[in-house]
Amino acid sequence: MPQIFFLSRPWDDRDVTWKFRRRPAPAEPDTLGGHVRVDSRTKNLTKRLSAGDVAVIDHEDIDRVSAEALVACQPAAVLNAAKSTSGRYPNMGPGILLDAGIPLIDDLGSQIMDLHEGDVVRVDESGAVHRGNDLIAEGEWQTDELNSAKMEEARSGISVQLSAFAHNTMSYLEREQDLILNSVGIPSVRTDFDDRQVLIVVRGYHYKDDLQSLRSYIRDYRPVLVGVDGGADAILELGMRPDVIVGDMDSVSDEALNSGAEVIVHAYRDGSAPGVKRVEELGVPYIVFPMTGTSEDAAMILADSKGAKLIVAVGTHSSLIEFLDKGREGMASTFLTRLKVGGRLIDAKGASQLYQSRISSWQLVALVLAGVLAMAAALTTTEVGQTALGLAQAWFLDIGNWFTNLFR
Numbered sequence: 001m002p003q004i005f006f007l008s009r010p011w012d013d014r015d016v017t018w019k020f021r022r023r024p025a026p027a028e029p030d031t032l033g034g035h036v037r038v039d040s041r042t043k044n045l046t047k048r049l050s051a052g053d054v055a056v057i058d059h060e061d062i063d064r065v066s067a068e069a070l071v072a073c074q075p076a077a078v079l080n081a082a083k084s085t086s087g088r089y090p091n092m093g094p095g096i097l098l099d100a101g102i103p104l105i106d107d108l109g110s111q112i113m114d115l116h117e118g119d120v121v122r123v124d125e126s127g128a129v130h131r132g133n134d135l136i137a138e139g140e141w142q143t144d145e146l147n148s149a150k151m152e153e154a155r156s157g158i159s160v161q162l163s164a165f166a167h168n169t170m171s172y173l174e175r176e177q178d179l180i181l182n183s184v185g186i187p188s189v190r191t192d193f194d195d196r197q198v199l200i201v202v203r204g205y206h207y208k209d210d211l212q213s214l215r216s217y218i219r220d221y222r223p224v225l226v227g228v229d230g231g232a233d234a235i236l237e238l239g240m241r242p243d244v245i246v247g248d249m250d251s252v253s254d255e256a257l258n259s260g261a262e263v264i265v266h267a268y269r270d271g272s273a274p275g276v277k278r279v280e281e282l283g284v285p286y287i288v289f290p291m292t293g294t295s296e297d298a299a300m301i302l303a304d305s306k307g308a309k310l311i312v313a314v315g316t317h318s319s320l321i322e323f324l325d326k327g328r329e330g331m332a333s334t335f336l337t338r339l340k341v342g343g344r345l346i347d348a349k350g351a352s353q354l355y356q357s358r359i360s361s362w363q364l365v366a367l368v369l370a371g372v373l374a375m376a377a378a379l380t381t382t383e384v385g386q387t388a389l390g391l392a393q394a395w396f397l398d399i400g401n402w403f404t405n406l407f408r
Contacts, residue, residue, distance in 0.1 A: 032076055036120075036121055042070065044251075046073055057081070058113055061093070063093050064091075064092040065204060068205075075102060078103070079105050079112055081110055090154040094106075105140065105141050107140055127140050185290065197309055199217075199314065200226045200299045200311060200313045200316070202231050202316045203231050203251065210314045211314055217312070218238075225241070227261070232247075242256065247275070249263075250275065269290055271288070300340075
């Protein structure tokens, strides 16, 4: 059975660097199986996925964030109803799963989603999925070679995606120029942003590590803490409370929503907001912010329009591949939002990768031992040291005699 490991060789794809530790996968796929966990939304599935489970998803073009979340859960395999790489652009998710040694069976069709939570399945070397004696679906077992070929094919067609991205950007500008240029439609909020620094946390690449690296900054400058959906939970995990939560409310926890933060529900331009139902059920006060684009954009535009002196962003999207990897046309809005915010935006993404100490733990231990040995040598070879040792020896003898007399 293929096994799951964290591997140590680096994997690079253009502007992205990431690491896993891995043992070589078997040359040929073998039969595997386990209890399934089923969800069409990968980010919901990973909340209840445990090591050794079989993840069943319906996720075309698996993105990097979803793949990293799956790898962290260490499933026995990932069964995808859709194509993990459609060829639309070179998405990074399948390569991340394969580099982590996690079997990926692709394009199984919608029938795989009919499995029930907890069903036991087995997958044979042809990519066929069985429940007991019943054949459920047949897919394609992904390999490094097959994924590399798909990535190369997808790169050749990225010019088409670039053209579509530019078109979406112009369409967004036409629809939202009053909002972007004149701040028309920005809701009133109780949180004071004026002339303050703002830290916006998005559930993106390395967001948890980057947030950890900013602990000193948060302590010293006390910025307004804004969590975008699941980013609010990352702030709570840091031992702090978000001041504002902006988002669709689909990936933030009840604990975060009840933390006392000001809740701003991101709505569609027509005013409809699916997230309203959830916050009303929790009895949490909220404000609706209708705008085209992403919740990430809403948080930045809100902070900018309310007079923030500086906006520090963690986990946000900044490159074309990241925009496409997000998988939404609306990501074109993020490009314009960044232009609008301009020099007040500092992208802290990757801050945890900027510098890492080269001093390992065993080197620190060796340094401490060397210091202890040097001190011991000084005490035994100098007159002052010998006198100090004699006094210490006499003191310990007095304590020993006191205990001896105490128990006689």
